Amino acid sequence: MIGIIVQLVISYLLLKYFVKQDIEALGLKLNQHRIIQLFLGILWPLAYYCLHEFLLGTIVHNPYKINSNYTLVEFMNSVVYLLRTVGYEELMFRGAILYILIRKIGTQKAVVISAFAFGIYHWFAWQVFGNPIQMILVFFTTASGGFLFAMAYNRTRSMYLQCGLHFGCDLATMVIYSKNKTIGLQWLVKSFATDPVVPPAIISVPLLIIYFIGFQLLTYWMLRKIPSMDRKK
Numbered sequence: 276m277i278g279i280i281v282q283l284v285i286s287y288l289l290l291k292y293f294v295k296q297d298i299e300a301l302g303l304k305l306n307q308h309r310i311i312q313l314f315l316g317i318l319w320p321l322a323y324y325c326l327h328e329f330l331l332g333t334i335v336h337n338p339y340k341i342n343s344n345y346t347l348v349e350f351m352n353s354v355v356y357l358l359r360t361v362g363y364e365e366l367m368f369r370g371a372i373l374y375i376l377i378r379k380i381g382t383q384k385a386v387v388i389s390a391f392a393f394g395i396y397h398w399f400a401w402q403v404f405g406n407p408i409q410m411i412l413v414f415f416t417t418a419s420g421g422f423l424f425a426m427a428y429n430r431t432r433s434m435y436l437q438c439g440l441h442f443g444c445d446l447a448t449m450v451i452y453s454k455n456k457t458i459g460l461q462w463l464v465k466s467f468a469t470d471p472v473v474p475p476a477i478i479s480v481p482l483l484i485i486y487f488i489g490f491q492l493l494t495y496w497m498l499r500k501i502p503s504m505d506r507k508k
Contacts, residue, residue, distance in 0.1 A: 279362045286371035293375045300374050302433030309435040316427070316439020317446070319497075323490050324447035331482060335470035339452065339463040353450045353461060361442045368393045369425050369437055377429065386425040394418030401457070412487075419491045420444060423498065430501040440494070 283298065290296040302309070332338040368389050376385035394414040403409045420441070427437040449455040451462050474482070 276359065279359065279366065282363060282366040282370070286366060289371040289375060294378050296374070301370055302428075302431065302435070309433050312431060312433060312436040313439040316436045317443040319494070320440060320443035320490065321447050321451075323493070324444070325451065327486060327489075328452050332465070334472070334474055334478065334482070336472045337465050337467050337470045340466050342453070342460055342462060342464045345460070345462055350450070350462060353458060354446070356458070357442060357445050357450065361438055361445060364393075365424065365434060365438050365441060368396070368421060369428050370434070373425055373428060382429055386422060386429060389425040390418045390422035393421030416487065419488075423491060423494050426495070426498050430498055430503055
Protein backbone atom coordinates (compact mmCIF):
# COMPACT_ATOMS: atom_id res chain seq x y z
CA MET A 276 0.00 0.00 0.00
CA ILE A 277 2.86 2.37 0.79
CA GLY A 278 4.28 1.70 -2.68
CA ILE A 279 1.01 2.82 -4.31
CA ILE A 280 0.91 5.99 -2.21
CA VAL A 281 4.49 6.76 -3.23
CA GLN A 282 3.53 6.13 -6.87
CA LEU A 283 0.64 8.59 -6.59
CA VAL A 284 2.91 11.26 -5.13
CA ILE A 285 5.49 10.71 -7.89
CA SER A 286 2.71 10.77 -10.50
CA TYR A 287 1.45 14.09 -9.16
CA LEU A 288 4.93 15.62 -9.31
CA LEU A 289 5.61 14.30 -12.83
CA LEU A 290 2.31 15.62 -14.16
CA LYS A 291 2.83 19.03 -12.58
CA TYR A 292 6.39 19.37 -13.84
CA PHE A 293 6.13 18.02 -17.39
CA VAL A 294 2.58 18.85 -18.54
CA LYS A 295 1.19 21.23 -15.89
CA GLN A 296 -1.65 18.86 -15.02
CA ASP A 297 -2.94 17.54 -11.70
CA ILE A 298 -3.54 13.91 -10.75
CA GLU A 299 -7.04 13.91 -12.24
CA ALA A 300 -5.39 13.72 -15.67
CA LEU A 301 -5.23 9.98 -14.89
CA GLY A 302 -9.00 9.80 -14.48
CA LEU A 303 -9.01 8.66 -10.86
CA LYS A 304 -12.12 10.52 -9.71
CA LEU A 305 -14.81 7.91 -9.19
CA ASN A 306 -18.22 8.21 -10.83
CA GLN A 307 -20.94 5.85 -12.02
CA HIS A 308 -19.55 5.55 -15.54
CA ARG A 309 -16.09 4.62 -14.29
CA ILE A 310 -17.50 2.08 -11.82
CA ILE A 311 -19.23 0.37 -14.75
CA GLN A 312 -15.97 0.42 -16.72
CA LEU A 313 -14.15 -1.18 -13.78
CA PHE A 314 -16.62 -4.03 -13.35
CA LEU A 315 -16.99 -4.71 -17.08
CA GLY A 316 -13.19 -4.79 -17.29
CA ILE A 317 -13.08 -7.42 -14.55
CA LEU A 318 -15.96 -9.54 -15.84
CA TRP A 319 -14.79 -9.81 -19.46
CA PRO A 320 -11.47 -11.66 -18.86
CA LEU A 321 -13.11 -13.75 -16.14
CA ALA A 322 -15.78 -14.92 -18.59
CA TYR A 323 -13.28 -15.54 -21.39
CA TYR A 324 -10.69 -17.51 -19.46
CA CYS A 325 -13.22 -19.45 -17.38
CA LEU A 326 -15.00 -20.60 -20.54
CA HIS A 327 -11.70 -21.49 -22.20
CA GLU A 328 -10.42 -23.54 -19.25
CA PHE A 329 -13.77 -25.32 -18.89
CA LEU A 330 -13.78 -26.31 -22.57
CA LEU A 331 -10.12 -27.32 -22.47
CA GLY A 332 -10.61 -29.45 -19.36
CA THR A 333 -13.55 -31.17 -21.02
CA ILE A 334 -11.63 -31.90 -24.23
CA VAL A 335 -8.62 -33.43 -22.46
CA HIS A 336 -10.82 -35.19 -19.86
CA ASN A 337 -9.06 -33.35 -17.06
CA PRO A 338 -11.61 -31.00 -15.50
CA TYR A 339 -10.73 -28.59 -12.74
CA LYS A 340 -11.79 -29.31 -9.18
CA ILE A 341 -11.88 -27.22 -6.02
CA ASN A 342 -8.63 -27.31 -4.08
CA SER A 343 -9.72 -28.90 -0.80
CA ASN A 344 -6.79 -27.35 1.07
CA TYR A 345 -7.61 -23.82 -0.06
CA THR A 346 -9.11 -21.46 2.51
CA LEU A 347 -11.08 -18.22 2.35
CA VAL A 348 -8.21 -16.45 4.11
CA GLU A 349 -5.78 -17.59 1.38
CA PHE A 350 -8.20 -16.39 -1.29
CA MET A 351 -8.54 -12.97 0.33
CA ASN A 352 -4.77 -12.71 0.74
CA SER A 353 -4.33 -13.49 -2.96
CA VAL A 354 -6.93 -10.90 -3.96
CA VAL A 355 -5.22 -8.25 -1.83
CA TYR A 356 -1.89 -9.22 -3.41
CA LEU A 357 -3.37 -8.79 -6.89
CA LEU A 358 -4.92 -5.44 -5.99
CA ARG A 359 -1.56 -4.14 -4.81
CA THR A 360 0.30 -5.56 -7.82
CA VAL A 361 -2.21 -4.29 -10.38
CA GLY A 362 -2.35 -0.84 -8.77
CA TYR A 363 1.44 -0.58 -8.65
CA GLU A 364 2.00 -1.80 -12.23
CA GLU A 365 -0.76 0.34 -13.72
CA LEU A 366 0.52 3.50 -12.05
CA MET A 367 4.06 2.67 -13.15
CA PHE A 368 3.44 1.73 -16.79
CA ARG A 369 0.12 3.34 -17.66
CA GLY A 370 -0.16 6.23 -15.26
CA ALA A 371 1.58 9.59 -15.40
CA ILE A 372 4.39 8.41 -17.68
CA LEU A 373 1.94 7.14 -20.32
CA TYR A 374 -0.06 10.37 -20.14
CA ILE A 375 3.09 12.45 -20.54
CA LEU A 376 4.32 10.32 -23.44
CA ILE A 377 0.96 10.66 -25.19
CA ARG A 378 1.17 14.42 -24.87
CA LYS A 379 4.83 14.61 -25.93
CA ILE A 380 5.25 12.01 -28.70
CA GLY A 381 1.71 10.94 -29.67
CA THR A 382 -0.61 8.10 -28.81
CA GLN A 383 0.71 5.31 -31.03
CA LYS A 384 4.36 5.65 -30.00
CA ALA A 385 3.42 6.07 -26.34
CA VAL A 386 1.26 2.95 -26.28
CA VAL A 387 3.94 0.85 -28.01
CA ILE A 388 6.66 2.06 -25.63
CA SER A 389 4.45 1.30 -22.63
CA ALA A 390 3.66 -2.19 -23.92
CA PHE A 391 7.32 -2.94 -24.72
CA ALA A 392 8.46 -1.80 -21.27
CA PHE A 393 5.76 -3.90 -19.61
CA GLY A 394 6.93 -7.02 -21.46
CA ILE A 395 10.59 -6.45 -20.58
CA TYR A 396 9.68 -5.77 -16.95
CA HIS A 397 8.14 -9.24 -16.63
CA TRP A 398 11.40 -10.90 -17.66
CA PHE A 399 12.80 -9.52 -14.42
CA ALA A 400 9.63 -9.95 -12.35
CA TRP A 401 9.18 -13.59 -13.38
CA GLN A 402 12.92 -14.36 -13.63
CA VAL A 403 12.77 -16.10 -17.01
CA PHE A 404 16.23 -15.15 -18.27
CA GLY A 405 18.14 -18.03 -19.89
CA ASN A 406 15.10 -19.70 -21.43
CA PRO A 407 14.54 -18.09 -24.87
CA ILE A 408 11.19 -19.76 -25.55
CA GLN A 409 9.81 -18.78 -22.16
CA MET A 410 11.16 -15.26 -22.60
CA ILE A 411 9.35 -14.94 -25.94
CA LEU A 412 6.07 -16.26 -24.50
CA VAL A 413 6.28 -14.04 -21.43
CA PHE A 414 7.09 -10.99 -23.53
CA PHE A 415 4.26 -11.65 -25.97
CA THR A 416 1.59 -12.30 -23.36
CA THR A 417 2.53 -9.42 -21.06
CA ALA A 418 3.40 -6.87 -23.76
CA SER A 419 0.17 -7.58 -25.64
CA GLY A 420 -1.73 -7.22 -22.38
CA GLY A 421 0.11 -3.98 -21.68
CA PHE A 422 -0.82 -2.72 -25.13
CA LEU A 423 -4.51 -3.38 -24.42
CA PHE A 424 -4.37 -1.76 -20.99
CA ALA A 425 -2.68 1.33 -22.45
CA MET A 426 -5.25 1.42 -25.23
CA ALA A 427 -8.04 1.21 -22.64
CA TYR A 428 -6.65 4.30 -20.92
CA ASN A 429 -6.35 6.20 -24.17
CA ARG A 430 -9.91 5.34 -25.12
CA THR A 431 -11.47 6.27 -21.77
CA ARG A 432 -8.89 8.66 -20.23
CA SER A 433 -9.56 6.84 -16.98
CA MET A 434 -7.55 4.12 -15.26
CA TYR A 435 -10.58 2.09 -14.21
CA LEU A 436 -11.17 0.06 -17.36
CA GLN A 437 -7.49 -0.84 -17.71
CA CYS A 438 -7.25 -1.78 -14.02
CA GLY A 439 -10.38 -3.91 -14.36
CA LEU A 440 -8.98 -5.76 -17.37
CA HIS A 441 -5.62 -6.29 -15.68
CA PHE A 442 -7.17 -7.47 -12.41
CA GLY A 443 -9.64 -9.74 -14.19
CA CYS A 444 -6.89 -11.42 -16.22
CA ASP A 445 -4.75 -12.02 -13.14
CA LEU A 446 -7.68 -13.17 -11.02
CA ALA A 447 -8.76 -15.73 -13.62
CA THR A 448 -5.35 -17.12 -14.51
CA MET A 449 -3.46 -16.82 -11.22
CA VAL A 450 -6.09 -17.28 -8.49
CA ILE A 451 -9.03 -19.14 -9.98
CA TYR A 452 -7.05 -21.51 -12.24
CA SER A 453 -3.66 -21.63 -10.44
CA LYS A 454 -1.64 -20.79 -13.57
CA ASN A 455 1.12 -18.90 -11.77
CA LYS A 456 3.54 -21.10 -9.84
CA THR A 457 4.99 -18.19 -7.87
CA ILE A 458 1.91 -17.92 -5.65
CA GLY A 459 1.21 -21.67 -5.50
CA LEU A 460 -1.99 -23.63 -6.01
CA GLN A 461 -5.11 -21.56 -5.59
CA TRP A 462 -8.86 -22.15 -5.85
CA LEU A 463 -9.18 -24.62 -8.75
CA VAL A 464 -6.69 -27.35 -9.64
CA LYS A 465 -6.67 -30.02 -12.33
CA SER A 466 -8.10 -33.41 -11.43
CA PHE A 467 -5.03 -35.26 -12.76
CA ALA A 468 -1.34 -34.38 -12.94
CA THR A 469 -1.31 -35.22 -16.68
CA ASP A 470 -4.14 -34.98 -19.17
CA PRO A 471 -5.73 -38.41 -19.83
CA VAL A 472 -6.46 -37.41 -23.44
CA VAL A 473 -4.08 -35.58 -25.77
CA PRO A 474 -6.12 -33.97 -28.54
CA PRO A 475 -4.84 -34.12 -32.13
CA ALA A 476 -3.04 -31.13 -33.60
CA ILE A 477 -6.15 -30.07 -35.49
CA ILE A 478 -7.74 -29.37 -32.09
CA SER A 479 -4.77 -28.52 -29.84
CA VAL A 480 -3.22 -25.92 -32.15
CA PRO A 481 -6.42 -23.81 -32.43
CA LEU A 482 -6.83 -24.09 -28.65
CA LEU A 483 -3.33 -22.71 -28.12
CA ILE A 484 -4.00 -19.89 -30.57
CA ILE A 485 -7.28 -19.08 -28.85
CA TYR A 486 -5.55 -19.04 -25.45
CA PHE A 487 -2.60 -16.87 -26.45
CA ILE A 488 -4.18 -14.39 -28.89
CA GLY A 489 -7.94 -14.87 -28.75
CA PHE A 490 -8.48 -12.66 -25.74
CA GLN A 491 -6.15 -9.98 -27.12
CA LEU A 492 -7.86 -9.86 -30.51
CA LEU A 493 -11.39 -9.74 -29.10
CA THR A 494 -10.47 -7.14 -26.50
CA TYR A 495 -8.74 -5.01 -29.14
CA TRP A 496 -11.86 -5.20 -31.29
CA MET A 497 -14.08 -4.17 -28.37
CA LEU A 498 -11.81 -1.30 -27.35
CA ARG A 499 -11.89 -0.01 -30.93
CA LYS A 500 -15.67 0.35 -30.52
CA ILE A 501 -15.18 2.87 -27.71
CA PRO A 502 -15.04 6.44 -29.08
CA SER A 503 -11.49 7.70 -28.59
CA MET A 504 -10.96 10.43 -26.02
CA ASP A 505 -7.49 11.12 -27.33
CA ARG A 506 -6.85 14.81 -26.79
CA LYS A 507 -3.77 16.14 -28.50
CA LYS A 508 -2.67 19.43 -27.16
